[in-house]
Amino acid sequence: QVQLVESGGGLVQAGGSLRLSCTASGRTFVGWSMGWFRQAPGKEREFVAAISWSGDITFYADSVKGRFTISNDNAKNTVLLQMNSLKPEDTAVYYCAAKLSYSDYEVSRPSKYSYWGQGTQVTVSS
Secondary structure (H helix, E strand, O other): OOEEEEEOOEEEEOOOOEEEEEEEEOOOOOOEEEEEEEEOOOOOOEEEEEEOOOOOOEEEOOOOOOOEEEEEEHHHOEEEEEEOOOOHHHOEEEEEEEEEEOOHHHHOOHHHOOEEOOOEEEEEEO
């Protein structure tokens, strides 16, 4: 049974930092890309960042570029999202997801992902 489990969410003041973690299990993820998405109340799920399995390709939404950093540790089947300079508009439930292979065109599209975590809440107060 494939599982993606996120952790690290919480409440932080604007300008602060959080680090989200996602650990995958239940199958081999060699060659799979990992992505982070978020969904605020009343809004559609939106792409945040993605990373290729090798870790040498990353892709970010314009809204988080320069503030968020995605990385992976394949030995631990873990992907991290370091979030700095957080803003109230970053408040959302954050989800990690896994898809086979990588392309800039596909990694930003939720429909292209096969597996999803349950989400972790991030709340940024002003």
